[in-house]
Amino acid sequence: MATAPLHPAHPSLPASGEVLTVAQIGWAPLQALLAEHGLALQRVDDGAPIPGSYWGEPEAGLIGCTVYVRGDTPVHSALHEACHLIVQPPERRVLVHTDATDSVAEEDATCYLQIVLADALPGVGSTRLMQDMDSWGYTYRLGSTRAWFEHDADDAQQWLLQRGLPVA
Template identity: 75%
Template sequence: MHTPSDRDVLCLRDVAFADAAALLARHGLELVAVPDGEPIPGSYWGEPEAGIIGPTVYVRGDTPVHSMLHEACHLIVLPPERRAQVHTDATDSVAEEDATCYLQIVLAGRLPGVGSERLMADMDAWGYTYRLGSTRAWFEQDAEDARAWLTARGLLL
């Protein structure tokens, strides 16, 4: 299996931090930059993956954009009372995980310099796996449940 490096995917250092912070702020989240080389608080998978604690997403310059969006979307799909209690691990169901993956692709389309196409390619490069063989195939052909889940909660506009 390919072990990707941060050079294989778009990282936070490659996009305007202010744009990423503004995107998350529209969903009631705060994006906090951690200095390079420092541990990332609340990182489930370890560095350079993003971390989450309450409504805060922690990243470094080498954090992949897909990781930042994925962790942010874990928080977005939660009701506010659950969001406030999150520390490191936010998922408690397959439906939430699928909704998170779908929403991160949608939000990438709203992040200047990223876009949904690039994010899906980065997700594949990083090792996300789907039964249809690619993130794009899943998103376009097999994500009806995730779309319905997000729509029912008013998270897709």
């Protein structure tokens, strides 16, 4: 059984390096990926508050079927919030505002799916996304995102498969 990841309440970029941001990979690939799953990507002006952000700026926000991001929003955050919506049935998506998780199992599935979908973004990929998740402060029982994904995420895979969602 996996342990749900913990996210820092007030994340900051680590001294060891920066995480990829939405501005660095470009808006179009992320927008296209979200559209494939029935979601909209809404660009927020630099410095403006991000609507629906659970952790606060620069973390992505959610309202209904829209993911809100700024240029400085980490790619892992944009994918994570989008995956919260992807794992939910459409009737639940439209009700989401800021906080989308209803269970540890859903949180684990969200984390797993964001890693899988990272391979669809040019210049990102699952390896880089997992590194960024570790740098940002996600924590797992086995010590790293990669260890969790490769050795402790069977329940997340099963959760996704039962709902017809992609797994690696």
